[in-house]
Amino acid sequence: MPAIEILGLEKSYKVGFWIKRPRRALHPLHLTVEDGEVFGFLGPNGAGKTTTLKLLMGLVFPSSGSARILGRQWTDPEVKAQIGFLPEQPYFYDHLTAHELLNYYAQLSGVSAKDRSRRVESTLQRVGLKDVRGVQLRKFSKGMLQRVGIAQAILHDPKLVFFDEPMSGLDPVGRREVRDLMEQLKHEGKTVFFSTHILSDAEALCDRVAIINKGELRGIGAIDDLTSSVQGKVEVIWHGAQVPVSMKALGAECHITGETVRAIIGEAQQDAAIDALRREHLRLIAITPVRTSLEAYFVEKLQHAESKARTAV
Amino acid sequence: MNSRIFHIASNTFREAVRDRVLYNLIAFALLLSGAAVFVGQISLEIEKLVVINLGLTAVSLFGVVIAIFIGIGLVSKEIEKRTLYTVLSRPVRRWEFIVGKFFGLAGTLVVNTFFMAIGVFAALFYVSHRFIRADALIFVALYFAVLEFIILCALALLFSSFSSPLLSAVFAFSLFVIGSFAEDLRSFAGMAHGFTRWLATGAAYLVPNFSAFNIVSSIAHEQPVAPQLILHNTLYAFFYAAMALSGAVLIFENRNLK
Numbered sequence: 001m002p003a004i005e006i007l008g009l010e011k012s013y014k015v016g017f018w019i020k021r022p023r024r025a026l027h028p029l030h031l032t033v034e035d036g037e038v039f040g041f042l043g044p045n046g047a048g049k050t051t052t053l054k055l056l057m058g059l060v061f062p063s064s065g066s067a068r069i070l071g072r073q074w075t076d077p078e079v080k081a082q083i084g085f086l087p088e089q090p091y092f093y094d095h096l097t098a099h100e101l102l103n104y105y106a107q108l109s110g111v112s113a114k115d116r117s118r119r120v121e122s123t124l125q126r127v128g129l130k131d132v133r134g135v136q137l138r139k140f141s142k143g144m145l146q147r148v149g150i151a152q153a154i155l156h157d158p159k160l161v162f163f164d165e166p167m168s169g170l171d172p173v174g175r176r177e178v179r180d181l182m183e184q185l186k187h188e189g190k191t192v193f194f195s196t197h198i199l200s201d202a203e204a205l206c207d208r209v210a211i212i213n214k215g216e217l218r219g220i221g222a223i224d225d226l227t228s229s230v231q232g233k234v235e236v237i238w239h240g241a242q243v244p245v246s247m248k249a250l251g252a253e254c255h256i257t258g259e260t261v262r263a264i265i266g267e268a269q270q271d272a273a274i275d276a277l278r279r280e281h282l283r284l285i286a287i288t289p290v291r292t293s294l295e296a297y298f299v300e301k302l303q304h305a306e307s308k309a310r311t312a313v
Numbered sequence: 314m315n316s317r318i319f320h321i322a323s324n325t326f327r328e329a330v331r332d333r334v335l336y337n338l339i340a341f342a343l344l345l346s347g348a349a350v351f352v353g354q355i356s357l358e359i360e361k362l363v364v365i366n367l368g369l370t371a372v373s374l375f376g377v378v379i380a381i382f383i384g385i386g387l388v389s390k391e392i393e394k395r396t397l398y399t400v401l402s403r404p405v406r407r408w409e410f411i412v413g414k415f416f417g418l419a420g421t422l423v424v425n426t427f428f429m430a431i432g433v434f435a436a437l438f439y440v441s442h443r444f445i446r447a448d449a450l451i452f453v454a455l456y457f458a459v460l461e462f463i464i465l466c467a468l469a470l471l472f473s474s475f476s477s478p479l480l481s482a483v484f485a486f487s488l489f490v491i492g493s494f495a496e497d498l499r500s501f502a503g504m505a506h507g508f509t510r511w512l513a514t515g516a517a518y519l520v521p522n523f524s525a526f527n528i529v530s531s532i533a534h535e536q537p538v539a540p541q542l543i544l545h546n547t548l549y550a551f552f553y554a555a556m557a558l559s560g561a562v563l564i565f566e567n568r569n570l571k
Contacts, residue, residue, distance in 0.1 A: 060569040078404060
C-alpha cells in the first residue's frame with residue numbers, strides 16, 4: 001500500500017479586487033509515494049510545494065482532486081494521528097516552554113497520559129533540546145525553533161512525516177543533524193516526504209524526487225536513475241604530470257592538477273585508455289562513470305519547461 | 314468535555330495568563346482601593362452606593378475590554394503566526410479548535426471576574442465595615458457581567474474567524490455599544506412605521522441585548538432581582554453565544570488557511 005497517493009489535486013485562488021480571476025497555484029497533481037521511502041519534493045521558491053503540503057494537511061481545500069494517505073481518505077481526522085508535519089519556518093506559542101509545548105501537542109495527538117512524559121523527554125533528548133526544556137520559546141533562536149518543529153512532528157511516533165523546507169534557517173551543523181535525523185527515521189521504517197530547494201540535501205537523502213515548477217510536475221524518478229551515467233562518458237584519473245599522445249588521440253579532455261591528471265573520454269574508449277596508460281607506465285588511480293548531478297537534471301527540467309512555454313506563446 | 318477541546322481551552326487560558334492579561338487585576342485593585350478611600354472621605358451616607366456602582370461598572374468594563382481584545386486575536390493571530398498549522402495537522406477538528414478557544418477565553422474571564430469580585434467586596438467592607446443580606450445581590454450583577462462576557466467572547470471569535478484583528482475589534486466594540494442601548498432601539502422600533510419599523514425591529518432583536526444585563530443601579534439601591542430575569546438572561550446569553558459560535562465554526566470550517 002502506498003503511503004501517499006495524490007489523485008489530481010488542484011488548487012486555484014481567485015485574485016483581483018473588482019473582477020476575480022482564477023489563478024492556478026497547483027495544476028492537477030498525480031503522485032505516489034511508497035511506504036518507507038524518503039521522497040524529495042523539489043522546486044524553486046513559489047513553485048507550489050507548500051500549497052501541496054497544505055492541501056495534504058487539510059489547511060487549504062482543493063479546487064478538485066483527492067488524495068489517500070496511509071490507505072485512507074486524506075481528510076479523515078484519524079489519519080492525522082499517524083502523520084507528523086513540520087511547516088516552513090515554524091512559529092510556536094512563545095509563552096510555553098519546549099517541554100510544555102511538546103506535552104500540549106502530545107495531548108492533541110492522543111498520546112496516552114502514561115506514555116506522554118516519557119515520549120516528550122525522549123524527543124527533547126533526540127533533537128538536542130533537553131537542557132533547555134524549561135526555557136520559554138520566545139528566548140529560542142531560529143535554529144532551536146526549527147528543532148522544536150522537528151520534535152513536534154515526530155513526537156507521537158508517526159508512520160509518515162511531512163517536512164516543509166526542514167533545513168531552512170539552520171547552520172551547517174544543524175543541517176547535518178537534521179539529515180542524520182531523517183536518515184534515522186528512514187531506518188526506523190518511516191516514510192518521509194520533504195520539500196526543499198536545496199538539491200544537495202535531496203541528493204544525499206532521497207530515494208526518489210519529484211520536481212515541481214509553477215504549480216506543475218516537471219519530472220519524477222529515483223535519484224539513482226536521474227543521476228545515472230546518461231552522458232555515456234567516464235572519468236579516468238592517473239598519477240603523473242603528462243598526457244600521453246595516445247590518450248590525446250582518443251579525444252580526451254584532460255585537466256592536470258599537481259601530480260594528477262583527469263581525463264573525460266567516451267565509455268567505448270575505456271579499454272584503449274587503460275592500454276595507453278599501461279604502455280607509458282603511468283599509474284591508474286580510478287575510472288568512474290560521469291554522472292549527471294541532480295542539479296543538472298533539475299536545471300534541465302526547468303529550462304525545458306520554460307522553452308516549451310515560450311514555444312507555445 | 315471532549316479532551317482535545319479541554320487541552321485547547323487550557324492552553325488558551327495559560328496563554329492569557331502568561332501574556333500578563335491578569336495584570337489588569339492589579340490596576341483594578343488599585344483603582345478600587347483608591348476609590349474606596351476617596352469616597353469614604355468625601356461622601357456621606359452614599360459611600361456604599363458609590364462603591365457598588367463604581368466597582369460593578371469597573372468589573373464590566375475591564376471584562377469587556379479583555380473579552381474583545383483577546384477574543385479578536387484568538388483565531389487571526391494563530392493564522393498569522395501559523396501556530397494553527399501544527400494544531401490542525403493533528404487529529405483536531407476545526408470546530409474543536411474554535412470551541413476550545415471559546416472555553417479558554419470564557420474561563421479566563423470567569424477567573425478574572427472572581428478576583429475582581431474579591432476587590433469589590435473588600436472595598437465595600439472598607440466603607441461599610443460589615444456585610445448585609447442585600448449585598449448578596451452583587452453576586453447576581455457579577456453573574457450577569459459574566460454572561461455578558463460570554464456573549465462578547467463568542468462575537469469576538471466570530472469576527473476573528475473571518476476578519477483582521479482591527480476590524481474585528483471595531484465590529485465587536487460597535488456591537489457592544491449598540492447592544493447596551495438595545496432597549497432604546499426596541500422602543501424606537503415600536504414607534505416607527507412601515508419598512509423602517511421592520512428594519513428597526515430586525516436590528517433591535519439581532520444585536521445582543523446587553524441592556525438587560527445591566528442591573529448595577531438597582532443592585533446599588535438594594536432592589537431585588539426577579540428570578541425570571543435571571544433565567545431569561547441565562548437562556549438568552551447561552552442561546553446568543555451558541556449562535557455566534559456556530560457562525561464562527563461555519564466560517565472557519567470552510568476557510569482556506571493561506
